[in-house]
Amino acid sequence: MRVYPAKPKTVYLYGTCLVDMFDPEAGLDAISLLEQQGLEVIFIEKQTCCGQPAYSSGYTKEAKSVAQSQMALFDEPWPVIVLSGSCGGMMHHHYRRLFQGDSALAKVEQFCERVFELTEFLVNVCRIKLEDKGEQTSVVMHTSCAARREMNVHVTATELLGQLDRVTLKEQAYESECCGFGGTFAVRHPNISQAMVEDKTRHLSETKAALLVSADWGCLLNINGAFEYQGHSMQGRHLASFLLERTGGK
Amino acid sequence: MSHTFNGPENIHSQAKAALDDPQLRQNFRGAMDYLQDKRRSAFADPDEESKIRELSEAIRQRCLSKLPELLELLDANCSRNGMVVHWAQDETEANEIIANIAQQHQAKTIVKGKSMVSEEIELNHEMAKLGIECLESDMGEYIVQLDGDKPSHIIMPAIHKNKQEVSDTFEAHLDDFTPTVDVDELIQTGRTRLRQKFHDADIGLSGVNFAVAETGTLCLVENEGNGRMCTTVPKVHIAITGIEKVVEFLSDVPPLYSALTRSATGQAITTYFNMISSPRKSGELDGPLELHLVLLDNGRTQAFQDEEMRKTLQCIRCGACMNHCPVYTRIGGHAYGTVYPGPIGKIISPHLMGLEKTKELVTASSLCGACGEVCPVRIPIPEMLQRLRTEAKNPPKPDAIAIEGQASASSTLESLAMKGFAFAATHPKLYHTGSWSATKLRGLMPNKIGPWTQCRTSPKLASNTLHQLIKARNKRAGGES
Numbered sequence: 001m002r003v004y005p006a007k008p009k010t011v012y013l014y015g016t017c018l019v020d021m022f023d024p025e026a027g028l029d030a031i032s033l034l035e036q037q038g039l040e041v042i043f044i045e046k047q048t049c050c051g052q053p054a055y056s057s058g059y060t061k062e063a064k065s066v067a068q069s070q071m072a073l074f075d076e077p078w079p080v081i082v083l084s085g086s087c088g089g090m091m092h093h094h095y096r097r098l099f100q101g102d103s104a105l106a107k108v109e110q111f112c113e114r115v116f117e118l119t120e121f122l123v124n125v126c127r128i129k130l131e132d133k134g135e136q137t138s139v140v141m142h143t144s145c146a147a148r149r150e151m152n153v154h155v156t157a158t159e160l161l162g163q164l165d166r167v168t169l170k171e172q173a174y175e176s177e178c179c180g181f182g183g184t185f186a187v188r189h190p191n192i193s194q195a196m197v198e199d200k201t202r203h204l205s206e207t208k209a210a211l212l213v214s215a216d217w218g219c220l221l222n223i224n225g226a227f228e229y230q231g232h233s234m235q236g237r238h239l240a241s242f243l244l245e246r247t248g249g250k
Numbered sequence: 251m252s253h254t255f256n257g258p259e260n261i262h263s264q265a266k267a268a269l270d271d272p273q274l275r276q277n278f279r280g281a282m283d284y285l286q287d288k289r290r291s292a293f294a295d296p297d298e299e300s301k302i303r304e305l306s307e308a309i310r311q312r313c314l315s316k317l318p319e320l321l322e323l324l325d326a327n328c329s330r331n332g333m334v335v336h337w338a339q340d341e342t343e344a345n346e347i348i349a350n351i352a353q354q355h356q357a358k359t360i361v362k363g364k365s366m367v368s369e370e371i372e373l374n375h376e377m378a379k380l381g382i383e384c385l386e387s388d389m390g391e392y393i394v395q396l397d398g399d400k401p402s403h404i405i406m407p408a409i410h411k412n413k414q415e416v417s418d419t420f421e422a423h424l425d426d427f428t429p430t431v432d433v434d435e436l437i438q439t440g441r442t443r444l445r446q447k448f449h450d451a452d453i454g455l456s457g458v459n460f461a462v463a464e465t466g467t468l469c470l471v472e473n474e475g476n477g478r479m480c481t482t483v484p485k486v487h488i489a490i491t492g493i494e495k496v497v498e499f500l501s502d503v504p505p506l507y508s509a510l511t512r513s514a515t516g517q518a519i520t521t522y523f524n525m526i527s528s529p530r531k532s533g534e535l536d537g538p539l540e541l542h543l544v545l546l547d548n549g550r551t552q553a554f555q556d557e558e559m560r561k562t563l564q565c566i567r568c569g570a571c572m573n574h575c576p577v578y579t580r581i582g583g584h585a586y587g588t589v590y591p592g593p594i595g596k597i598i599s600p601h602l603m604g605l606e607k608t609k610e611l612v613t614a615s616s617l618c619g620a621c622g623e624v625c626p627v628r629i630p631i632p633e634m635l636q637r638l639r640t641e642a643k644n645p646p647k648p649d650a651i652a653i654e655g656q657a658s659a660s661s662t663l664e665s666l667a668m669k670g671f672a673f674a675a676t677h678p679k680l681y682h683t684g685s686w687s688a689t690k691l692r693g694l695m696p697n698k699i700g701p702w703t704q705c706r707t708s709p710k711l712a713s714n715t716l717h718q719l720i721k722a723r724n725k726r727a728g729g730e731s
Contacts, residue, residue, distance in 0.1 A: 020717060021689060024719045045678070048674070058644070065672050069675065145619050184613075190704055191265055191269055196580065225707045
């Protein structure tokens with residue numbers, strides 16, 4: 001189990017490349033949530049991407065150079081809050097692996113220890129207490145595989161939704177099964193990926209939840225794209241936006 | 251139905267064929283759901299589960315860390331017990347060893363217990379060339395053999411078939427069989443037909459689950475009793491195993507055995523557990539007169555030589571990784587085109603067959619991690635896949651030995667794209683100009699983008715990037731103050 005630090009005054013936000021290009025509002029909403037907790041949020045403009053696309057495709061050297069450039073941007077000993085469990089897993093676990101046997105390893109490990117996914121930080125460091133100001137509704141949540149298995153943050157995301165009095169979290173069949181995204185996997189093995197996302201969208205829609213939320217934009221690109229292709233009205237939103245809206249911050 | 255095996259190079263077309271077969275998909279989904287449930291109830295206490303997995307991992311890592319010396323000790327102790335120990339570098343050598351033994355005894359028939367290593371060396375096929383008939387006696391293997399097919403799962407070889415399909419197979423190949431979907435009747439049919447074969451066979455052949463170095467004991471885990479029959483009734487018993495199956499102490503066996511059965515079928519213990527220590531001794535009434543052990547390398551030392559990839563050899567062949575794999579659940583075992591399918595197959599096959607043939611195989615994973623989560627010996631399968639992808643794309647590191655098929659997936663175009671990505675991602679101005687222009691030009695985003703849009707719409711870029719929105723926000727904040 002991870003040991004969490006005391007609440008700091010200042011944090012860095014790592015927006016991730018997908019939020020940057022596909023859902024920048026979620027980035028702003030996450031900042032608002034953190035600011036509501038009395039934190040100063042620093043967004044380093046030079047941040048780009050965690051390097052996962054290169055890493056998972058077997059371009060380890062390239063991934064390492066990206067990792068190095070990203071880590072160099074976050075000098076101060078402040079926590080780095082990542083808006084995705086998948087990128088969080090990359091920066092918290094796999095950066096270490098990239099630097100095995102490297103003289104920089106000790107420093108890299110210090111960085112890795114500062115990396116937190118948004119929901120775990122809100123729950124375990126900020127000890128957030130949400131006040132639900134929205135109407136009665138129901139949601140279903142999709143958790144990315146890295147968020148679940150590398151970061152264990154399906155627990156904290158579920159806890160946040162549980163704090164919302166008028167939100168019912170619907171149970172889905174095969175909840176922990178992969179949606180079929182897997183980065184380049186979706187285009188390299190399109191038929192297998194298709195079978196997976198078609199099952200995932202069916203299980204999500206069968207819950208009849210009013211809304212779909214997820215804290216990972218990789219999965220959402222996949223799931224939302226499949227829902228729209230099928231002519232289904234369900235479209236997932238980033239959890240940060242949903243939480244901010246429910247608590248009247250937006 | 252028999253399946254064409256074109257190898258892992260053709261995983262795409264083989265997977266497509268499997269995905270288009272609704273009956274096959276239903277069979278796999280149903281069977282995997284059942285096996286997942288069984289495992290879940292066998293590990294009801296997560297703390298106990300994690301202790302068992304940690305212990306099993308530690309045992310396997312300790313044994314592998316002394317693999318060469320343990321193999322020598324195993325050889326010495328098995329020989330002292332009266333076994334004949336053979337070492338085979340590859341499939342050819344293993345088949346030659348077995349053929350020689352068979353020829354010494356003028357053997358015409360071999361009755362087999364379940365052995366994936368015998369599948370690996372294509373024993374049945376090779377012996378048939380010499381006029382020696384191999385008969386599978388494990389129920390699943392028996393069904394698969396009647397079909398002229400291959401196993402689709404390492405512990406449940408006929409898991410791709412439902413009971414109606416098993417009945418159809420029996421009807422097509424067995425005389426005087428009355429079709430039935432009663433499972434007990436189907437099993438009884440197989441057992442009855444096989445009974446006499448154990449007595450008729452010249453040789454019995456089996457695999458090995460654990461080979462104990464300190465005592466020279468071969469442990470065999472099974473549920474049907476056919477393993478005991480194969481290893482006790484015929485005059486000659488040949489056991490064949492991969493070199494990684496050796497454990498140091500007899501006391502290493504109980505925890506691994508428990509981890510194996512609970513992970514595989516959710517059983518606390520199997521119906522039979524055989525410990526084979528020697529051929530028939532003088533004065534004994536049964537047991538084989540001759541006992542041979544064949545230790546097969548076949549690429550395993552390649553995995554062994556690399557400290558990270560050595561973890562691949564921790565595997566105790568429980569099949570939990572395939573039972574929990576979303577890819578395996580959908581395409582089944584045959585589509586992989588390898589002897590060992592599923593996640594473990596993706597990381598062991600490159601060592602057995604080389605990366606040239608398996609480079610597509612190692613990409614056929616979303617790296618979801620469901621396999622690693624249930625592995626009883628905690629093999630980090632996704633990390634192994636990432637490593638093999640790296641080896642497939644790149645030449646070896648300066649101080650490392652090339653693995654077979656190293657860099658066979660290297661692609662100039664993809665490599666340039668990734669170098670380009672890395673260059674942009676390490677040069678923020680360039681990167682942000684790129685993402686900025688992408689959002690500005692989002693109207694130009696094509697509606698169809700390759701395979702992505704075969705079941706999804708194109709991703710919708712936002713009109714501004716987060717970087718721009720934050721700049722604007724900061725400007726406003728600055729103006730207000």
